[in-house]
Amino acid sequence: MPTDHQAQVAELLADYQRSRERLAETHRDLAAITETARSRDGRVQVAVGPRGALREVVLADDVYEKLRPAQLxxxxxxxxxxxxxxxxxxxxxxxxxxxxAGTDPELLLGGHADGESASVLRNEAEPVDDDVAEDEDFSAGSWLQQSPTKRM
Known part of the structure; x- marks a missing residue:
């Protein structure tokens, strides 16, 4: 016959197992997030993952005839x-x-204490120094985070 201590340990282990299963489910749900956006004319479509990582770009066959490279x-x-x-x-x-309750999930996803979301989530442009040496390593940057005018 199990003692009260054994019953408490069994209950704690069951709670732990439920928590692990819920965490795994949450991870799967987050990994499955994909959002798509299309241009008004439907010639350009992109899909991104939960952290804004580009997963797919679909271009119409005639997109190069309709849009200049900078516009595209x-x-x-x-x-x-x-x-x-x-x-x-x-x-x-x-x-x-x-x-x-009361926890802001946007802050957990990379926002700041002042309530502003991180620029990575919003894909906002970061300032670009045009006087940077040509041999500087830009591997940590993302061309998606730069404004089109700064790339030209």
Whole structure:
């Protein structure tokens, strides 16, 4: 016959197992998030993941005839930012279900204490120094986070 101590340990282990299963489910839900944005004319479509990472770009066959390269790049960047914002909102919704009451999931996803979301989530442009040496390593940067005018 189990003692009270053994019953408490068994209950704690069951709670722990449920928590691990819920965490795994939350991870799967977050990983499955994909948001898509399309240009008004439907020639450009992008899909991003839960952290705004570009997963897919679909271009119509005639897109190169209709858009100049700079316009196409700007369209892809703009659509990526839109889709990233939608993906971040969905990720916040997933996390809101498992976080304690009063916890802001957007802050957990990379926002700041002042309530501003991180630029990575919003794909906002970061200042670019045109006087930087040509041999500088830019591997940590993302061309999606630069404004089209700064790339030219």
């Amino acid at each position: 790049a700007a369209t892809i960047a703009e659509l990526s930012a839109q889709a990233a914002q939608a993906a971040a909102r969905r990720a916040a919704d997933v996390l809101a279900e498992v976080l304690p």
